Amino acid sequence: MTANVQPAPASAYDLSPSGQAEQTATFALLVDNEPGVLHRVVGLFAARGYNIESLTVAETDRNAHTSRITVVTRGTRHVLDQIEAQLNKVVNVRRVHDVTRDPNGVERELALVKVRGSGVDRVEALRIAEIFRAKPVDTTLESFVFEISGAPSKIDKFLDLMRPLGLVELSRTGVLSIERGVEGM
């Protein structure tokens, strides 16, 4: 029976919103490096209505045929637990690690930021870039391209400061993550 399609909730009978607060979470996945694996992961998010805020993927071990996918998502704790369980079900997914909940988790992102300006703004942009340890990788008389890496929140902060100084273009890699300490994933 398909009378009317309800938009979001987990069950057709879920009349009330859950009331839980949403939070951001970063999942690191070790997956088989096979065609279609990214589609399986992304398809799972799409099919179940989960958000993807950032996504990175690359082969990490050619001999073991593994790739690493880092996905940043948003949802209530309940939804995030469900995402983790669903990811663990994918046959090609070898490990799922909730980086956000791990006190040893490290998250980094790289961004290329183009800022256009002249006069005081241009000087100010360069000074702020120095404070943030952003590296100019291209310069013209009226623009810079900065390379900046760090925690996503640091990059967000840098962008907030660049916006009034003439931010014109932005390219971000999405979040990468790893665990501190001697153990591998």
Add this chain to the structure above:
Amino acid sequence: MTAHQTIESKAPAAAETSRAMTGAEIVVRGLVDQGVEVLFGYPGGAVLPIYDALFHEPRLQHILVRHEQGATHAAEGYARSSGKPGVVLVTSGPGATNAITGIMDALMDSIPMVVITGQVPTHLIGTDAFQEADTVGMTRSCTKHNYLVKDVRDLPQIIHEAFKIATTGRPGPVLIDIPKDVQFAKGEYYGPHEVQSTHAYAPRIKGDAARIAEAVKLISSARRPIFYTGGGVINAGPKASASLREFQALTGAPVTSTLMGLGAFPAADPAWLGMLGMHGTFEANNAMHDCDVMICVGARFDDRVTGRLDAFSPGSKKIHIDIDASSINKNVRVDLPIVGDAASVLEDLIAAWKTANLQPNKAALSDWWAQIDQWRARQCLNYRASDTVIKPQYAIQRLYELTKDKDVYITTEVGQHQMWAAQFFRFEEPNRWMTSGGLGTMGYGLPAALGVQLAHPDSLVVDIAGEASIQMCIQELSTAIQFDLPVKIFILNNEWMGMVRQWQQLLHGERYSHSYSDSLPDFVKLAEAYGAHGIRCDDPAELDGKILEMINCDKPVIFDCRVEKNENCLPMIPSGKAHNEMIMGEVEDIGNVIGEDGAGLV
């Protein structure tokens, strides 16, 4: 058949000794080594090499269906009634797309199935070639796992791994897409024990011991316990059903089950409350609502079961045993999750109960049973009997009474007849009841019955159908004739898509938009046209005699049972309501029981 045998008798020795063979031969050999005896399929250009290899293989019985959807449902019926995986072989493009409904059905109901699809040759993939479809792309979300085989050297491992994935953990469909050039290519065959899986796939079978110990303590301290069991108990094998019965006897708790779980616990047992959920019994739903400890085994808190979530069994501690960790806390928060196979966990629960020398709270249980007896006294399945017209419930009751002493298997289509069958047919054993629960696929029942009959050639197999559903895969009657599968199609013909009509009556102001079954075929003549036997009955007095005629006929039968046209399937939990807010059979103004909120729900 004889052609196969003559050719085979000359051929086999060479094939047995040599590892080198074509991809197509690897497929066929792999199926044989996996213990496959029957496969359901339909040939086409992109699977011809596999069909050629089948021609030389007498150990595999190929059932030629009339539509690929039929192949998948037949494989489901075979699998669910036998516990063995169902195998499907279809061609590329339309062969694969036609199979998708049954593949999704198997995913939703956790049926082990291996589907082999042909694909256009590797060099043509991506060129929009004739009968090309992105089969692995389309089936990623409706399979447990799938493969596109690009190199014949990968084929033996993929075939064996597909069977492992389909049959272990939470079972499901696995699809292998094989381009035609890979079927022709020469490769080496390796047996099931010679290949190594490259995946990390390892489902958890054994439940956590500490949680099991905690669970038995909780159950023994319960004042109002209930078992809520599902298809997972059936899937875990006959041992799980046996353990469920044993554990129930130790605990004295009542048992209810989902649609998929019927038969795991015997309907004749006094502790059986009947099915729960939207069309479940008054006693089962009220007991679920009022229980203090719920033991959910192999069920998944589906929306048809829970009703309104925020009012679902509000006062209970919930124990959830499931092999699929993602089923836990998905819809309903549980207090004590145990990830593991139902058979293994139930066995461990029994052992833990005995080791701790636990006893149920007998005084509290006796109060609980007294309460349950009050709910039972409502006799929620009562309906107004009639001498002049066959009531659909009566038809199922008579079918049950006249077949219960036989070795009988029941399949259904989807709709009112399915719910009446679940309410009025009583199952004592697992694997006897095949129905499309999760996906709700009209057209499931007839092909599924064929699969059941193949697995149980000497048993009585009845497809309880509706006149609308049966037309969705009626072409498989031809398959039944060809392979001498004497299935009985028992149509509750009320000339309506009954469940649609019921919802329109309840929710859409009695505006019966396109739900009347117009221009119906003459089912008796239709049966005869296929070479089957047709029976029609519209008189309650003649019903028994005609049902016996059906049972005693050695051919496939279509039984056109003309029933009361406007009967509603009750009791019912209306959309958006809780377990203790059921509509009962005696409600007069049924059009006004569901509010606007409820009307928006499916």
